[in-house]
Amino acid sequence: MQATTNIAALLLSAFLISGAAIGQDDDQWTDLFNGEDTTGWSNPYEWGEINVVDGEIHLTASKKFFLVTDKKYDDFVFEGEVMIPEGQANSGFMFRCHSEKNKVYGYQAECDGSDRRWSGGLYDESRRGWIWPSIKGRTKEAKFLEHAEESQAYFKKPEVAGALDRNGWNKYRITCQGDSLKIEVNGVVTTEIEDDTDASGFIAIQHHGEKGQTYRFRNLRIKELKPQS
Template identity: 40%
Template sequence: MKLVAPAIVLAAMLGCSPEKSADHSEAEASRDHPGAVPRVIHLFDGASLNGWTRVGGGATYRVEDDCIVGEVGPGSNTFLRTNVEYADFDLTLEVRLDMPGNSGIQFRSHQKDGTGQVYGYQCEIDPSPRAWSGGLYDEGRRGWLVPLDRDEHAAARAAFRVHDWNTYRIRAVGPRIQTWVNGVPCVDVEDDADASGFIALQVHSGASGRIRWRNLVLTDLSETSGEQSP
């Protein structure tokens, strides 16, 4: 794993709305893949969970007020995963925690032997005083890759707004992985463990937790994305 130099200040000034992020993603796609026409995919239709599958523990997922709502249940960590895998992409979404709990956004992720056990990259959603939202975790495998525990991460730790909507952006192109929370750069790292996989919304096991997600917009930056996941 290789840490990349912190993003320049301009990156922190990028618009936080999914629409602005999608426009920016298309511009960067043209730069990274000359001649390619990026596909903009709305992963959630606002009305159903079509295209998604729940795996893992006993948490529940439902659609409410144009949002996906996940609520903690018995057993281990639970994931609502896409039925399609993606390789290079730029993903934006909004998330809010109604109740205390831990969550994360899986990407380039997989299931072990077809079971509910998920492993792969996770962009952290952490409303605790630790405030590592936007950090990079390797679920079910290596653990923390980029915890936001250094002085240079002070702005990133302050970016997440508890009890409010937060805009996440995750960009994965080749081995380079970048994350932002509310326009603030959090992670910029190179890691080649996984080149593709599904997207998933985690409800962490625990005593409480209710999470809302909305406006999940993925800009497909690779010709290999869009394969049906087993």
């Protein structure tokens, strides 16, 4: 009886420790969007309509623009969801990016609504262009990791689990630690490379400029990581 009691106590203790660890992990996340207004975000452009509707950020415009966080981030895990409109559409999440008047540039996790299906690729906005998966114009600085072939297969086979939902919400997860950059779309790793162009910058969400179209974003949050030793 005593042994059974001790085992039960140990199991309960392990459960409580596990639960505390999970709670602690959750506490490390910071919401970038409060669901009510765009506090913590700025529009560096002279155009672009921004509305908060039912806990979502809606971007509408006739020219490309980005809504940018007020804070810069170094090493982190970012998560966000995007729904692109019907018809011609393209969007993305900028990270470690830079902002000037009427211009945002830097790393972008692609959200590609075209038949090309390069969602989850890495694009260097207003700078070097496609880094991955493009072959033409690929930057020589990028050091590709071992799973590159699997990532490329994802782009070629949109029917695989985790592929972009053209008519629904898509969850992006971006991890930056040092020179390592990883992009996941709906739970599938699509890009994982090493690139040392930017070590810090803003997070931003994109309207690609299709006239009258509205892009929707929600559940934007970030967990800052300690620098690698």
